[in-house]
Each structure stands twice: as C-alpha cells, then as structure tokens.
Amino acid sequence: MAGEATAALAAEAAGHGGGPDLLSVVVLLAAAVIAVPIFRKLGLGAVLGYLAAGLAIGPYGLGFFHDPQSIIHVAELGVVLFLFVIGLEMQPSRLWAMRGEIFVLGFAQVLLAIAVLTCVGLALGFPVAASFVSGTGFVLTSTAIVMQMLAERNEMALPRGRRIIAILLFEDLAIVPLLALVAFLAPGGEEVTLPARLIAIAIGLACIGALVLAGRYLLNPMFGLLARFGGREVMAAAALLVVLGAALLMQWGGLSMAMGAFLAGVLLSESSFRHQLEADVEPFRGLLLGLFFLGVGMALDLRIIAQNWGLIAICVPAYMILKMLVIYGTGRVLGAGRSEALERAVLMAQGGEFAFVLYSSALQVGIISGQDNAVLTAIVIVSMALTPLLIILHDRLAPRPAPSLEGVEAAQGLEARVLMIGFGRMGQIISQPLIARGHSISIVESDPQTIRDADTMGFKVWYGDGSRLDVLHAAGAAEAKLIVAVAGDRQAVTRIVELAKHEFPLVPVLARAFDREHALDLVEAGADYQLRETLESAFAMGREALLRLGDDPEAVEEVMEDIRGRDIKRFEMECLGGIFAGRDLLLGNRKS
Known part of the structure; x- marks a missing residue:
C-alpha cells in the first residue's frame, strides 16, 4: 500500500497528465536503491545519497524530471509524517517539561541568528528588507535533514536530541510571525492593519484549539470503533486521515503543516493505539522523506550556481559559519556542554525547507526579485547538501568526550x-x-x-x-x-x-x-x-523445544548428547588438524 501511494505521488509530482508514468516511478526508486547503499557504505549517510541521486536524475543531470518543485511539495508530506511519529513519542507531560527549552532556547537562538545573519546581506550592499529576509530564511533549519541525522545517530530520545527538537518546534512556530513581518516590510506593507493581524492570530489559535478538542474527545473513540469493525487497511487510512487532516487544518490557520502533524501525534501519544499508528505511518514516512531529499537534489540549479558562483561562494560559508557560531554561543551560555553545543551547531548549520516558503512570500510582495529568489534557494540547497559532510568531519575530528571516572577507583x-x-x-x-x-x-x-x-x-x-x-x-x-x-x-x-x-x-x-x-x-x-x-543456552533451548513437541525425554537426552559429542569432536578436529592455516574453508561452520 505504501508503495502504491508513493508511486501515485511520484507520478503526479513528475507532472504527467495521463496515466501513471511507470518510468518516472522506476527512475525514482532505482536512484534511491542504487545511491543510498553506496553512500552508506562510504560512510557519507543516506541524506547525501538521496541528494546526489536527485541531482543525477534531475533537470541538471540526466534530465528524467523537469519540475523538481512539484515533487518537493508532494514529498513534504514525508516531513509531516516524520513530525507525527515524533509527536507520538512526546507525551504532553514531557512536552510541558520542555517548555523552557522550546521558548527560551529556541527564542534566543532564532532572535540572535536573525540579527547576525541579516548583517551578511547588509555587508554585501543589499537593502535592509532584502537582507533581513535572506538571513531570516537561512535561520529556519531543515527539519527533515536534522531529524534524519538524529535518527541515524540514535540521538532522538537523548536529552541533547530532545533539545534540538525543541528548537525546531520553535522555528516551526516562528514561521507565522515571520511571514506577517515579511508582509509588513513589503512596499505598501503599511496596508496590513493591526486588526487584520489580530484576526490572523485568532484564526491560528482557533485551529489549534479545534485540533486539541478533536484529539481529546474524538480520536480515541474513532480508533476504538475502527479497531472493532474495520480492517488493517482502514486503520492505516484513518492514521493518514488524522495526520493529513491535522496538517491541513494548521495550514488553513496560517501555521505549518508539520506543526499540525506534531500536535496530532502528541494528542495520540497516550492512546492505546499509539504503536499501531506508528507502524501504519512508518512506511509512508520513510518513502516520502526519501522522495523529499530526492526533490531537493533535483532542485539544485547548476546554471544559477554557475552564473552567481562568486556570490554563492561567499554567502554559503558566511551564513553557515555565522549560524554555527550563534548556535554554539547560545548553547554554551544556556548551559550546554562543549561537545553538545558543537554537535548542535554542526547539525543545524544549514537553511531549511521553510526558507523556500519565506523567500516565495518575499518574492510575491516585491522585497526580492526572481533572480534573488533563485540565488537564495541555491544557497539553502547547497548548505543542505554540505551538512552531512560537516557531520562526517565533526565525527572524525572532534575529540571524543572522555568517560567520567567520578566514583570509580x-x-x-x-x-x-x-x-x-x-x-x-x-x-x-x-x-x-x-x-x-x-x-x-x-x-x-x-x-x-x-x-x-x-x-x-x-x-x-x-x-x-x-x-x-x-x-x-x-x-x-x-x-x-x-x-x-x-x-x-x-x-x-x-x-x-x-x-x-x-x-x-x-x-x-x-x-x-x-x-x-x-x-x-x-x-x-x-x-x-x-x-x-551462546552454546549452552542454544543446547538448552533445543532440548526444551523437543520436549515441548512431545518427544520422549530419554530420546531427547540421547539426541542432545549425540549433538554435543559431535560438536566437541568437530571442534577438536579443527584445533588439531591444522585448520588454523586454512580457516576460511570452514568459516561457514564456525559461527555457531
């Protein structure tokens, strides 16, 4: 079912109007199947493999696809489903315990990063509004990349991983006032009145309230009813309905779809159906998230990079280094250890998918031009592609923390x-x-x-x-x-x-x-x-299996003694028969 849904989405994203184009689906799957294992084998990670595969099959590679943005829009559902799964692991009590990290740590990092990164555009001679939008877009970290890297490093449930998730959640919330600020800064932005902004905020809060009420009073009874009278496929459909419905509701309210999915997950985190929901959503999440990275790789416009390579060569390291310094400094001031602050800075050094939304909004209201939008998008995508490499360098070069010997003699x-x-x-x-x-x-x-x-x-x-x-x-x-x-x-x-x-x-x-x-x-x-x-425990398990099957106990003991004796003799022969010189010939018999 997950494969059929992904195939349909991929065909739609490829922009084919007739029936599903199986060639497009096959190319997408083949690119992922070939590139990701190779990059994992080389120690470069799955994300970089997806990005490279997308670049290879995109409009600036082999040319199988010509509209990567449409694929990204469909594949953003992978990010939405990822946030839903994270929400399932976050009980409301745990989320409430993280309120300080979300609002204090997240607010301090975002505010300081905006102030610092705005200076890059000003130093290059761009207007204040354009510089602000350019820097602010880069502040919004890629949720997809950071979550994937945390999952690969098994740090999602660790305290340092939860603090990064808290910052990402604050950035998701920050997109709403930032979009309003972009409209205010636009030429003619004074026409955006205070009552209009208050109405927009009220609509957003009303959508959050509606989602909370639905989660509290409707979701559990609905899943209970489906568990009794529906089938496995209906439960999976209901899980997707909840996730996508919550995402759509938040989008109507001016918030991010990812935030809606996360809240839906949190509301279901204490439900008895939590594990079933996670199992139903997981295949869609993994496939769509991979498709998202493929789309980002396709969207890397090599012509724009070639035409503006000087500006991009300045802006990418400037934005990434300054953002890393801000993240590291904020983390250290607010109590993070040196290794945690450094790892957080490397993981969150890139721009993210919300930058595309912010830049698009700024383009529509006239703050930046179409050429500026293309260059800024390329800067963000290049930074996303560089992040896995930075992580590899960090893991190889950063000193490993020495284990604490407190209380040890x-x-x-x-x-x-x-x-x-x-x-x-x-x-x-x-x-x-x-x-x-x-x-x-x-x-x-x-x-x-x-x-x-x-x-x-x-x-x-x-x-x-x-x-x-x-x-x-x-x-x-x-x-x-x-x-x-x-x-x-x-x-x-x-x-x-x-x-x-x-x-x-x-x-x-x-x-x-x-x-x-x-x-x-x-x-x-x-x-x-x-x-x-494992030898004696395996013998004991085999003996118990025979007894449970009803075999005669004396026959069981006889068989086990025979097997034990043959194992001893075979081992003695390997030791005494010169096997050490030709051990590879018997390797298949030595893993017992």
Missing part, C-alpha cells in the same frame, strides 16, 4: 583468588557461584558506568583495561589462582588470554568466546578453557 594492589576481567552479562552470572562458595574475587571493568551500576547492586568493581599488562599486574594476576576473561570485546578477550598465558603461565585462564572462530583463536592463544557464549 583504579585497579591497583588487588589480592584475590579469582581475577575476573569484565562485568557484563556473563561476568555477573559467573561471579554468583564463586561468591556463594566463599571465593574472593577481584573484578576489573573498563566501562565507568558499568562500575557505578555494579556499586548500586553491592559489587565492588575496579576500573582498568584488562588487556594491558600493567593493569593485569596491578590487579594481582600474578598471585591469582584463576583468571576469568569475560570482557565485552572479542579482541580484548584474546589479548588478555595471550598476555596472561605469556606472563603468568601457571595461572589457569577461562575465557568467553563470541563464536566458533573466536573459540579457535582462544585455543591458539593458550586458553585453558573457552566457551562460546
């Missing part, structure tokens, strides 16, 4: 019968029988948060990297009766075994193996005992 001078390195899921279980029998254990872990969590459970865990020889000495490996290597990294476990057997050959070493191939590596490194972490 380094391993030194330890004395115990057992030295355990690693206190993850296996280490915690292995330690219990040892403690129950009264054996003393020194536990070393390299993750400070795991150490703090263990402390709340009553375990004393020391900080240290067990794959370093000096840490092993400090932790008392030479005096230990047993070393248990169960760290969370396979290379670290192998290194621990190699060091321990070389430096303390008389101390037995038990090691955690991640798979069959790793188990062979550990045997080669000299481990006295190794066990694949």
Whole structure:
C-alpha cells in the first residue's frame, strides 16, 4: 500500500497528465536503491545519497524530471509524517517539561541568528528588507535533514536530541510571525492593519484549539470503533486521515503543516493505539522523506550556481559559519556542554525547507526579485547538501568526550583468588557461584558506568583495561589462582588470554568466546578453557523445544548428547588438524 501511494505521488509530482508514468516511478526508486547503499557504505549517510541521486536524475543531470518543485511539495508530506511519529513519542507531560527549552532556547537562538545573519546581506550592499529576509530564511533549519541525522545517530530520545527538537518546534512556530513581518516590510506593507493581524492570530489559535478538542474527545473513540469493525487497511487510512487532516487544518490557520502533524501525534501519544499508528505511518514516512531529499537534489540549479558562483561562494560559508557560531554561543551560555553545543551547531548549520516558503512570500510582495529568489534557494540547497559532510568531519575530528571516572577507583594492589576481567552479562552470572562458595574475587571493568551500576547492586568493581599488562599486574594476576576473561570485546578477550598465558603461565585462564572462530583463536592463544557464549543456552533451548513437541525425554537426552559429542569432536578436529592455516574453508561452520 505504501508503495502504491508513493508511486501515485511520484507520478503526479513528475507532472504527467495521463496515466501513471511507470518510468518516472522506476527512475525514482532505482536512484534511491542504487545511491543510498553506496553512500552508506562510504560512510557519507543516506541524506547525501538521496541528494546526489536527485541531482543525477534531475533537470541538471540526466534530465528524467523537469519540475523538481512539484515533487518537493508532494514529498513534504514525508516531513509531516516524520513530525507525527515524533509527536507520538512526546507525551504532553514531557512536552510541558520542555517548555523552557522550546521558548527560551529556541527564542534566543532564532532572535540572535536573525540579527547576525541579516548583517551578511547588509555587508554585501543589499537593502535592509532584502537582507533581513535572506538571513531570516537561512535561520529556519531543515527539519527533515536534522531529524534524519538524529535518527541515524540514535540521538532522538537523548536529552541533547530532545533539545534540538525543541528548537525546531520553535522555528516551526516562528514561521507565522515571520511571514506577517515579511508582509509588513513589503512596499505598501503599511496596508496590513493591526486588526487584520489580530484576526490572523485568532484564526491560528482557533485551529489549534479545534485540533486539541478533536484529539481529546474524538480520536480515541474513532480508533476504538475502527479497531472493532474495520480492517488493517482502514486503520492505516484513518492514521493518514488524522495526520493529513491535522496538517491541513494548521495550514488553513496560517501555521505549518508539520506543526499540525506534531500536535496530532502528541494528542495520540497516550492512546492505546499509539504503536499501531506508528507502524501504519512508518512506511509512508520513510518513502516520502526519501522522495523529499530526492526533490531537493533535483532542485539544485547548476546554471544559477554557475552564473552567481562568486556570490554563492561567499554567502554559503558566511551564513553557515555565522549560524554555527550563534548556535554554539547560545548553547554554551544556556548551559550546554562543549561537545553538545558543537554537535548542535554542526547539525543545524544549514537553511531549511521553510526558507523556500519565506523567500516565495518575499518574492510575491516585491522585497526580492526572481533572480534573488533563485540565488537564495541555491544557497539553502547547497548548505543542505554540505551538512552531512560537516557531520562526517565533526565525527572524525572532534575529540571524543572522555568517560567520567567520578566514583570509580583504579585497579591497583588487588589480592584475590579469582581475577575476573569484565562485568557484563556473563561476568555477573559467573561471579554468583564463586561468591556463594566463599571465593574472593577481584573484578576489573573498563566501562565507568558499568562500575557505578555494579556499586548500586553491592559489587565492588575496579576500573582498568584488562588487556594491558600493567593493569593485569596491578590487579594481582600474578598471585591469582584463576583468571576469568569475560570482557565485552572479542579482541580484548584474546589479548588478555595471550598476555596472561605469556606472563603468568601457571595461572589457569577461562575465557568467553563470541563464536566458533573466536573459540579457535582462544585455543591458539593458550586458553585453558573457552566457551562460546551462546552454546549452552542454544543446547538448552533445543532440548526444551523437543520436549515441548512431545518427544520422549530419554530420546531427547540421547539426541542432545549425540549433538554435543559431535560438536566437541568437530571442534577438536579443527584445533588439531591444522585448520588454523586454512580457516576460511570452514568459516561457514564456525559461527555457531
């Protein structure tokens, strides 16, 4: 169903008047399917892949499409659906808790950025009104790009991600007064009277009130009725009806469609149908959002860039650098850490899709010319294309924050019968029988948060990297009766075994193996005992499956012993038969 809807939208966006043009649909899908995996493989991200694919198939590439703006208008529904999904994750209580971040942080950043970016146009000799509109449009960040990057980085639910979402929500709200201000600044703008502006504000508030009332008293009963008497496809249609209806209502009220979808999501966030709605909307959201990025790539007018390359070469870095400085400075003043403020500045450095709306409005009222609109649009699109590259540079060059060692003690001078390195899921279980029998254990872990969590459970865990020889000495490996290597990294476990057997050959070493191939590596490194972490649990699960199917218990035990014996023999043959030299030949049998 999602594919059919996208096909119809793509055909409409391509501007074909007859039946659906399957060639256009195939080209769109092929461009995405080819470009996105390649760019992901290169570490450049999906967004840049979509943009490059759009440029390749657009009017300034291979020429399959000639009206990218129509595709963007249809594909903006992807942004709308994205905001709806975000709203589903934002309960009203959480949104109320974010009110300070939305209005204080968002207002400070937007206001200061407008003031600073307006100076770029003034410095280049443009009139005040045109400079204001140019800079203000660039202040409005691309919700689509930032949300997609947050999703790829798994930061949507983190506090730093929620603060960025709060700023984006304020920018969505800001588009309304900014559009009114554009009309006021226009030649003849004094004709826009105070009563007219008050009426526009009242209409917007009335639309918000109507949406809140509908969400509170109509949506849950409607979905309950459909769940009883409708089908899966009717529920999906109802989900789209709610999202698009809320977006249309906000558009009628002079607000952004994305804001309407977000509010609809918030109103349904505590509904028992929330997860079903999210599952129904997700396919449409992903396809349409990809189509939006394709459309933006198509809209990159290479002729305008070639004709005005000097101005664009000045404005793009000027706008992006100044905006980043404003975002970084505002974040630091309002309490953000250095790394968070820098990441926020890089993520939000570009102009966004609302800039197109603002520039179009300014063109209609005569503040900017058609040529200015084309140049400003190109500047925004270039900045959107550069953002994924900036993120890559940030991730590679920015110093990684060192883990906090507060409340953590380094391993030194330890004395115990057992030295355990690693206190993850296996280490915690292995330690219990040892403690129950009264054996003393020194536990070393390299993750400070795991150490703090263990402390709340009553375990004393020391900080240290067990794959370093000096840490092993400090932790008392030479005096230990047993070393248990169960760290969370396979290379670290192998290194621990190699060091321990070389430096303390008389101390037995038990090691955690991640798979069959790793188990062979550990045997080669000299481990006295190794066990694949999934082996015994898999045997137990297989045994239980046979019993649940009604097999005779004695037959089950016989089968399991036979399988266990064959696994042991096969492993011994691999160890003793010179398999280490030709391991690739048996790789398919080593992932158990």
